[in-house]
Amino acid sequence: MRDEIRESILDAVDRLLERSGYKKMKIDDIAEEVGIGKGTIYLHFRSKEDVALAHIDRIVQRLLVQLNEIAESNANPVTKLRAMLIARVMTRFDSVQHYPESINDLLADLRANLLARRESHFDDEATVFGRVLEEGKQQKAFDLKNPIATGHSLLLATNSLLPYSLSVQELGDRHEIEEKIERIADLLLEGLVRR
Numbered sequence: 001m002r003d004e005i006r007e008s009i010l011d012a013v014d015r016l017l018e019r020s021g022y023k024k025m026k027i028d029d030i031a032e033e034v035g036i037g038k039g040t041i042y043l044h045f046r047s048k049e050d051v052a053l054a055h056i057d058r059i060v061q062r063l064l065v066q067l068n069e070i071a072e073s074n075a076n077p078v079t080k081l082r083a084m085l086i087a088r089v090m091t092r093f094d095s096v097q098h099y100p101e102s103i104n105d106l107l108a109d110l111r112a113n114l115l116a117r118r119e120s121h122f123d124d125e126a127t128v129f130g131r132v133l134e135e136g137k138q139q140k141a142f143d144l145k146n147p148i149a150t151g152h153s154l155l156l157a158t159n160s161l162l163p164y165s166l167s168v169q170e171l172g173d174r175h176e177i178e179e180k181i182e183r184i185a186d187l188l189l190e191g192l193v194r195r
Contacts, residue, residue: 002044005034005036005040005044006044008034008036009030009034009036009041009044009045009051010051010054010055010058011034012030012033012034013025013030013051013052013054013055014055015033016029016030016033017052017055017099017106018098018099018100021100021101021106022048022052022106022107022108022109022110023109025048025052026048027041027042027048027051030048030051049109049110049113052107052110053110053113053114053117056103056107056114056117057117057121059091059092059095059096060121060124060125062091062095063087063088063091063092063125064124064125064128066087066091067084067087067088067125067128067129068128070083070084070087070132071084071128071131071132076139076141077132077133077135077136077139077141077142078136078141078142078189078193080132080135081129081132081133081136081154081185081189081192082185082186082189084128084129084132085154085158085181085184085185085188086178086181086182086185088125088155088158088162089158089161089162089177089181090174090177090178090181092162092163093161093162093163093168093171093174093177094174096163096168097163097168097174099163099167099168100167100169101167102163102164102165102166102167102170103163103164104164104165105167118164122152122155125151125155126148126151126152126155127148127151128151129147129150129151129154129155130147130148130150130151131147133147133150133151133192134147136192140194141193141194142192142193142194143192143193143194143195144192150192154188157184157188158181158184158185158188161177161180161181161184
Protein backbone atom coordinates (compact mmCIF):
# COMPACT_ATOMS: atom_id res chain seq x y z
CA MET A 1 0.00 0.00 0.00
CA ARG A 2 2.82 2.41 0.92
CA ASP A 3 4.50 1.84 -2.46
CA GLU A 4 1.20 2.34 -4.28
CA ILE A 5 0.68 5.71 -2.59
CA ARG A 6 4.24 6.75 -3.43
CA GLU A 7 3.70 5.78 -7.07
CA SER A 8 0.39 7.67 -7.15
CA ILE A 9 2.15 10.76 -5.80
CA LEU A 10 4.86 10.51 -8.45
CA ASP A 11 2.23 9.99 -11.17
CA ALA A 12 0.46 13.13 -9.94
CA VAL A 13 3.72 15.09 -10.03
CA ASP A 14 4.21 14.00 -13.62
CA ARG A 15 0.77 15.33 -14.58
CA LEU A 16 1.25 18.57 -12.63
CA LEU A 17 4.67 19.23 -14.17
CA GLU A 18 3.04 18.92 -17.56
CA ARG A 19 0.13 21.21 -16.73
CA SER A 20 1.63 23.90 -14.55
CA GLY A 21 5.36 23.34 -14.14
CA TYR A 22 7.44 23.06 -11.01
CA LYS A 23 7.21 26.70 -9.86
CA LYS A 24 3.42 26.72 -9.77
CA MET A 25 3.06 23.20 -8.38
CA LYS A 26 2.32 23.03 -4.65
CA ILE A 27 2.15 20.15 -2.20
CA ASP A 28 -1.57 20.91 -1.84
CA ASP A 29 -1.97 20.45 -5.59
CA ILE A 30 -0.24 17.06 -5.45
CA ALA A 31 -2.42 15.94 -2.56
CA GLU A 32 -5.58 17.05 -4.36
CA GLU A 33 -4.46 15.34 -7.58
CA VAL A 34 -3.93 12.05 -5.71
CA GLY A 35 -6.95 12.44 -3.47
CA ILE A 36 -5.01 12.20 -0.21
CA GLY A 37 -4.21 14.54 2.64
CA LYS A 38 -1.20 16.86 2.44
CA GLY A 39 0.31 15.13 5.48
CA THR A 40 0.41 11.84 3.59
CA ILE A 41 2.74 13.41 1.04
CA TYR A 42 5.12 14.33 3.87
CA LEU A 43 5.12 10.71 5.05
CA HIS A 44 6.79 9.85 1.74
CA PHE A 45 8.73 13.01 0.81
CA ARG A 46 10.39 15.81 2.75
CA SER A 47 9.52 18.63 0.33
CA LYS A 48 8.25 19.63 -3.08
CA GLU A 49 11.85 19.50 -4.30
CA ASP A 50 12.26 15.98 -2.95
CA VAL A 51 9.14 14.72 -4.73
CA ALA A 52 10.14 16.35 -8.05
CA LEU A 53 13.63 14.82 -7.88
CA ALA A 54 12.12 11.46 -6.95
CA HIS A 55 10.03 11.68 -10.10
CA ILE A 56 13.21 12.09 -12.19
CA ASP A 57 14.86 9.27 -10.22
CA ARG A 58 11.92 7.01 -11.07
CA ILE A 59 12.38 7.66 -14.79
CA VAL A 60 16.03 6.67 -14.50
CA GLN A 61 15.27 3.64 -12.31
CA ARG A 62 12.88 2.38 -14.98
CA LEU A 63 15.59 2.94 -17.57
CA LEU A 64 18.13 1.05 -15.46
CA VAL A 65 15.77 -1.91 -15.28
CA GLN A 66 15.61 -1.89 -19.09
CA LEU A 67 19.37 -1.55 -19.44
CA ASN A 68 19.99 -4.43 -17.03
CA GLU A 69 17.49 -6.63 -18.88
CA ILE A 70 19.30 -5.94 -22.14
CA ALA A 71 22.70 -6.48 -20.49
CA GLU A 72 21.59 -9.84 -19.08
CA SER A 73 20.02 -11.04 -22.33
CA ASN A 74 21.56 -13.75 -24.49
CA ALA A 75 22.33 -11.31 -27.32
CA ASN A 76 25.93 -10.69 -28.32
CA PRO A 77 27.67 -7.66 -26.74
CA VAL A 78 27.49 -5.56 -29.92
CA THR A 79 23.73 -6.07 -30.20
CA LYS A 80 23.28 -5.41 -26.47
CA LEU A 81 25.28 -2.19 -26.57
CA ARG A 82 23.36 -0.85 -29.57
CA ALA A 83 20.02 -1.63 -27.90
CA MET A 84 21.18 0.01 -24.66
CA LEU A 85 22.26 3.22 -26.40
CA ILE A 86 18.90 3.47 -28.14
CA ALA A 87 16.98 2.63 -24.94
CA ARG A 88 18.76 5.31 -22.86
CA VAL A 89 17.66 8.03 -25.26
CA MET A 90 14.22 6.78 -26.22
CA THR A 91 13.12 5.89 -22.68
CA ARG A 92 13.90 9.40 -21.49
CA PHE A 93 12.28 10.92 -24.56
CA ASP A 94 9.11 8.87 -24.08
CA SER A 95 8.98 9.63 -20.35
CA VAL A 96 8.90 13.40 -20.79
CA GLN A 97 7.48 13.90 -24.27
CA HIS A 98 4.38 15.56 -22.82
CA TYR A 99 6.35 18.33 -21.04
CA PRO A 100 6.23 21.76 -22.67
CA GLU A 101 9.81 22.58 -21.59
CA SER A 102 13.18 20.86 -21.27
CA ILE A 103 13.95 19.21 -17.93
CA ASN A 104 16.52 21.93 -17.20
CA ASP A 105 13.93 24.67 -17.76
CA LEU A 106 11.12 22.82 -16.04
CA LEU A 107 13.21 22.20 -12.92
CA ALA A 108 15.45 25.30 -13.08
CA ASP A 109 14.87 26.02 -9.38
CA LEU A 110 16.46 22.65 -8.56
CA ARG A 111 19.44 22.98 -10.88
CA ALA A 112 22.24 22.19 -8.40
CA ASN A 113 20.50 19.12 -6.99
CA LEU A 114 19.33 18.04 -10.42
CA LEU A 115 22.91 18.17 -11.78
CA ALA A 116 24.22 16.16 -8.82
CA ARG A 117 21.48 13.57 -9.32
CA ARG A 118 22.22 13.46 -13.04
CA GLU A 119 25.88 12.64 -12.40
CA SER A 120 24.83 9.83 -10.09
CA HIS A 121 22.38 8.54 -12.72
CA PHE A 122 25.09 8.61 -15.38
CA ASP A 123 27.44 6.70 -13.07
CA ASP A 124 24.78 4.02 -12.59
CA GLU A 125 24.22 3.79 -16.34
CA ALA A 126 27.97 3.67 -17.06
CA THR A 127 28.29 0.73 -14.66
CA VAL A 128 25.74 -1.28 -16.67
CA PHE A 129 27.36 -0.26 -19.94
CA GLY A 130 30.74 -1.18 -18.46
CA ARG A 131 29.56 -4.73 -17.76
CA VAL A 132 28.57 -5.23 -21.39
CA LEU A 133 31.77 -3.59 -22.61
CA GLU A 134 33.82 -5.88 -20.35
CA GLU A 135 31.89 -8.89 -21.68
CA GLY A 136 32.65 -7.77 -25.23
CA LYS A 137 36.29 -7.21 -24.36
CA GLN A 138 36.55 -10.71 -22.88
CA GLN A 139 34.92 -12.17 -26.01
CA LYS A 140 37.31 -10.10 -28.13
CA ALA A 141 34.37 -8.32 -29.75
CA PHE A 142 35.49 -4.88 -28.55
CA ASP A 143 38.86 -3.21 -28.65
CA LEU A 144 39.05 -1.01 -25.55
CA LYS A 145 41.10 -0.44 -22.41
CA ASN A 146 38.75 0.73 -19.67
CA PRO A 147 35.12 -0.45 -19.86
CA ILE A 148 33.73 2.04 -17.30
CA ALA A 149 35.53 5.02 -18.88
CA THR A 150 34.33 3.86 -22.30
CA GLY A 151 30.80 3.53 -20.88
CA HIS A 152 30.95 7.14 -19.70
CA SER A 153 32.18 8.22 -23.14
CA LEU A 154 29.27 6.44 -24.82
CA LEU A 155 26.85 8.24 -22.51
CA LEU A 156 28.51 11.57 -23.22
CA ALA A 157 28.28 10.93 -26.96
CA THR A 158 24.52 10.40 -26.74
CA ASN A 159 23.65 13.08 -24.17
CA SER A 160 22.89 15.65 -26.87
CA LEU A 161 19.71 13.71 -27.68
CA LEU A 162 18.42 13.66 -24.10
CA PRO A 163 15.62 16.11 -23.23
CA TYR A 164 17.65 18.06 -20.66
CA SER A 165 18.66 21.27 -22.40
CA LEU A 166 16.18 21.04 -25.24
CA SER A 167 12.50 20.26 -24.96
CA VAL A 168 11.13 17.21 -26.73
CA GLN A 169 9.58 19.59 -29.27
CA GLU A 170 12.97 21.21 -29.91
CA LEU A 171 14.65 17.81 -30.26
CA GLY A 172 12.20 16.75 -32.97
CA ASP A 173 9.61 14.07 -33.38
CA ARG A 174 10.08 10.58 -31.98
CA HIS A 175 10.90 9.01 -35.35
CA GLU A 176 13.64 11.59 -36.02
CA ILE A 177 15.19 11.04 -32.59
CA GLU A 178 15.11 7.29 -33.04
CA GLU A 179 16.84 7.59 -36.42
CA LYS A 180 19.48 9.92 -34.94
CA ILE A 181 20.29 7.65 -32.00
CA GLU A 182 20.47 4.63 -34.29
CA ARG A 183 23.01 6.42 -36.50
CA ILE A 184 25.02 7.55 -33.47
CA ALA A 185 24.94 4.04 -31.97
CA ASP A 186 26.17 2.54 -35.24
CA LEU A 187 28.96 5.11 -35.49
CA LEU A 188 30.06 4.53 -31.88
CA LEU A 189 30.03 0.77 -32.32
CA GLU A 190 32.09 1.13 -35.48
CA GLY A 191 34.91 2.54 -33.34
CA LEU A 192 34.65 -0.19 -30.70
CA VAL A 193 34.22 -3.38 -32.68
CA ARG A 194 37.44 -5.33 -33.07
CA ARG A 195 38.45 -5.84 -36.69
